[in-house]
Amino acid sequence: MFLHLLKYKLKSLFREKDLLGWVFAFPLVLGTFFYLAFGNMMNSDEYNFNPVPVAFVSEGNTDATFESVLDSLSKDTKDRIFEVTKTGEGNAKELLKKGRIDGIIYTSPELSVMVSGDGINKTIIKSFLEGYLKNKAIYEQIGSTHPEKLESAVSILSKNISFNKEISFSNTKMNSLSQYFFALIAMTCLYGSFMGSRAVEDIQANLSAIGARRGIAPAHKLKVIFADYLGAVIVNYSSILILFFYLIVILKIDFGTRIPYILATGFLGSVIGVSMGTFTGSISKISASLKGAIMSALSLILSFLSGLMIGNMKDIVEHHAPLLNRINPAALITDCLYSLNMYESFDRFYSDIAIMGVIAALLITGSYLLLRRTRYENIPSLF
Amino acid sequence: MSETVVKIENLVKNYKNLTAVDHFNLEIKEGEILGLLGPNGSGKTTTLNCLLSLLSFHEGKIEVFGEKMKPESYSLKKNIGVIFQNVAVFDTLTVYENIDFFCGLYIEEKALRKKYVEEAIQFVELGDFKNYYPKKLSGGLLRRLNIACGIAHKPKLIVLDEPTVAVDPQSRNKILEGILELNKQGATIIYTSHYMEEVEEICSRIVIMDKGKNLAEGTAEELKRRIKNNETIYIDIRSLPAEDMDNIRQLKHVYSVEYSEERLTVKCDGGNHNLIHVMDYLQERGISFGRVHSELPTLNDVFLEITGKELRD
Numbered sequence: 167m168f169l170h171l172l173k174y175k176l177k178s179l180f181r182e183k184d185l186l187g188w189v190f191a192f193p194l195v196l197g198t199f200f201y202l203a204f205g206n207m208m209n210s211d212e213y214n215f216n217p218v219p220v221a222f223v224s225e226g227n228t229d230a231t232f233e234s235v236l237d238s239l240s241k242d243t244k245d246r247i248f249e250v251t252k253t254g255e256g257n258a259k260e261l262l263k264k265g266r267i268d269g270i271i272y273t274s275p276e277l278s279v280m281v282s283g284d285g286i287n288k289t290i291i292k293s294f295l296e297g298y299l300k301n302k303a304i305y306e307q308i309g310s311t312h313p314e315k316l317e318s319a320v321s322i323l324s325k326n327i328s329f330n331k332e333i334s335f336s337n338t339k340m341n342s343l344s345q346y347f348f349a350l351i352a353m354t355c356l357y358g359s360f361m362g363s364r365a366v367e368d369i370q371a372n373l374s375a376i377g378a379r380r381g382i383a384p385a386h387k388l389k390v391i392f393a394d395y396l397g398a399v400i401v402n403y404s405s406i407l408i409l410f411f412y413l414i415v416i417l418k419i420d421f422g423t424r425i426p427y428i429l430a431t432g433f434l435g436s437v438i439g440v441s442m443g444t445f446t447g448s449i450s451k452i453s454a455s456l457k458g459a460i461m462s463a464l465s466l467i468l469s470f471l472s473g474l475m476i477g478n479m480k481d482i483v484e485h486h487a488p489l490l491n492r493i494n495p496a497a498l499i500t501d502c503l504y505s506l507n508m509y510e511s512f513d514r515f516y517s518d519i520a521i522m523g524v525i526a527a528l529l530i531t532g533s534y535l536l537l538r539r540t541r542y543e544n545i546p547s548l549f
Numbered sequence: 550m551s552e553t554v555v556k557i558e559n560l561v562k563n564y565k566n567l568t569a570v571d572h573f574n575l576e577i578k579e580g581e582i583l584g585l586l587g588p589n590g591s592g593k594t595t596t597l598n599c600l601l602s603l604l605s606f607h608e609g610k611i612e613v614f615g616e617k618m619k620p621e622s623y624s625l626k627k628n629i630g631v632i633f634q635n636v637a638v639f640d641t642l643t644v645y646e647n648i649d650f651f652c653g654l655y656i657e658e659k660a661l662r663k664k665y666v667e668e669a670i671q672f673v674e675l676g677d678f679k680n681y682y683p684k685k686l687s688g689g690l691l692r693r694l695n696i697a698c699g700i701a702h703k704p705k706l707i708v709l710d711e712p713t714v715a716v717d718p719q720s721r722n723k724i725l726e727g728i729l730e731l732n733k734q735g736a737t738i739i740y741t742s743h744y745m746e747e748v749e750e751i752c753s754r755i756v757i758m759d760k761g762k763n764l765a766e767g768t769a770e771e772l773k774r775r776i777k778n779n780e781t782i783y784i785d786i787r788s789l790p791a792e793d794m795d796n797i798r799q800l801k802h803v804y805s806v807e808y809s810e811e812r813l814t815v816k817c818d819g820g821n822h823n824l825i826h827v828m829d830y831l832q833e834r835g836i837s838f839g840r841v842h843s844e845l846p847t848l849n850d851v852f853l854e855i856t857g858k859e860l861r862d
Binding site: 167170171174177178179181182371374375376378379380381382383384385386387541542543544545 | 564598601602603604605620621623624626627629631633635636637638639641642646649650651653654655657698699
């Protein structure tokens, strides 16, 4: 009977167009969107940062300290940020007009910048100037007392505009934008909650007529629950596998070489997603529509906190509420994928997997306790 | 003597301060079609849910096929089929798959199940719609699918809850014929409906319940004999003086006389020739009249007299 139940659960789920749209198509579309938005940055073997071409116009009022700082950031080293052309205003404007430089830095009448249009290089120039003005007093003090240490100070204080490459300890290639794709995987895992919630609705006699019809059948309730649960996990995990295939094989997003561990992470993520749905679904006092809304909101919020919309969100959370990163399944999934890419050691990965296991166990136990009853106190208008 | 299929003794079910079922008793014999009637909120739904072990209850005993009914009474459940008022099928499975799915909860052997599913499809005449999804079916066809899902495993006890709600007359007729056929094949049936004529047509025994209690039971004829009204006479008359109304009220077996909108309504509590007596009186008085007709009490009259005429939720 178990296989009979599972067969029809799978048939049923694979034919639900809305569900297929959200669980299968939407992550692929979002993945494609990320890929297109990030452009070539994703495919480059390493993050190639080219110095930003700027013109420096210091007619009239000069600022020696600023000039020193600018010189140190335009030295021909691997951390070079600017390619500076010292020139007059007229020539600078001509260069800007021709697009040979991205901005002009003026020292007179006060430190200011002129850029044309938007773009990352323009942002870098503006950020640099803002950073300098913020730290101007420090630069000036160091410049006057220990001029030989000015370069080191610049290096430290200009970190916010330097593009330090993240070095992987596991000999894999990874860039900071991978975080978005990790969060996308996490979101897809949590979308399993829709199926988990639906599965419960189809089992509980107090939630649906189908649940009542199944409730009066001579089938052991746990067997029915498990078949539906497993069906939901299989469908959700299938969507994860398709997403992995699409990202890794078609879009060539680098997830590293530890494929079995990556797939295991996806599987446990699916289990958590579906269990989250079964747990919420089994709280019979909440209406089906409210449950759907909770599932959507929860999946999105947890994915947001794991970096789906803002790449460094997980770091922000880690700074302000680190516990949230320890219990947010989406954050744990992204952290698993991140640590598999970043560290040779599996310590952090195993630690994340263990927490995910505990969360899954808690959700499954909670669902079981809520679903195990075979008689109900009240059944609203099934007859 | 027929075996008892369902036995409910002193069933009590409370919802907080409300007693939904109040020491309800019922016994159903093998081969019966029992009509369970009651206004909305009378407790029939709750009683059925308790019988099917979906609901917990506070007092009483329920036996099915001579055994105590419990949620894990799988051997008993194998012989029970339920057709819910709300269509309970999967939209994502075809007609055949839906019937096969629900039949598979009862019948594990594939070959036998296939045979039963085909027979159920034939029984509800959905052969041409086997591969249709429920959303493509009309209301009547959907009801028939709902029935097929409940009876494909050939249960010995079938509970039907208003299976003809929102169904066209042709489909309704087909469903009623089907219920009688199932009964002929040996199934004992519990049937609830708000359509009195249906209940009267197919049920061998009727139970009227209200406020959780069994108020009356018997055949339709037995129940009709239990109420005061035995005959209602309607006569169209242009005008009727009050004096004549009083005189008609004095006729034997007449207990109620009303005249409004040029129509005289006379209710009698017994006797065999009430209509002749009233017409004799009118002719004697030279009162001309038009259309005349007489009605024997219906199950609806019985129902309204026993349960009252006030509106329910």
